[in-house]
Amino acid sequence: MANVTAFGSPVSILNSTIERSATRGIYLENISPEIRNSTIRNNATMGLWIYSPKAALGPVLVDNVFAENGTFAAYLLFLVDCLPQTRSTAILGGEMAKSMASTLKGT
Numbered sequence: 001m002a003n004v005t006a007f008g009s010p011v012s013i014l015n016s017t018i019e020r021s022a023t024r025g026i027y028l029e030n031i032s033p034e035i036r037n038s039t040i041r042n043n044a045t046m047g048l049w050i051y052s053p054k055a056a057l058g059p060v061l062v063d064n065v066f067a068e069n070g071t072f073a074a075y076l077l078f079l080v081d082c083l084p085q086t087r088s089t090a091i092l093g094g095e096m097a098k099s100m101a102s103t104l105k106g107t
Contacts, residue, residue, distance in 0.1 A: 001023060002024040002025060003026065005027045005028075007029045007031070010032070011028060011031050012033070012036075013033065014038065015037045016038045017039045018039070018043070019040070019041045019042045023043070024043060024044075024045055024047070025046070026040060026047070027049045028048075029051045030053075032060075034060040035048070035059075036062045038065075040064065041065070043069045044070045045069070045070045046075050048075070
């Protein structure tokens with residue numbers, strides 16, 4: 001499914017490189033992740049996928065680089081309220097960040 005996959009439990013990804021997945025680099029469901037100072041690159045489809053059909057989330061995405069991912073740098077799908085914290089997240093390689101409830105800032 002992804003190089004990093006998690007469902008429902010807290011996740012922190014710090015100072016990491018997530019790369020070369022055959023699908024998504026990171027797949028998270030019903031989680032408010034903290035992703036800081038990381039590079040998510042060269043994944044076949046999306047660098048980051050966060051999905052929450054049930055709970056309000058507050059993902060923290062700070063000082064990350066998304067580069068050369070297949071379709072989207074990051075796709076955040078929230079069916080209820082979301083309050084993301086984003087800062088200085090770079091998106092490289094002509095990618096688009098797409099979100100239902102928020103957009104990545106600092107791009």
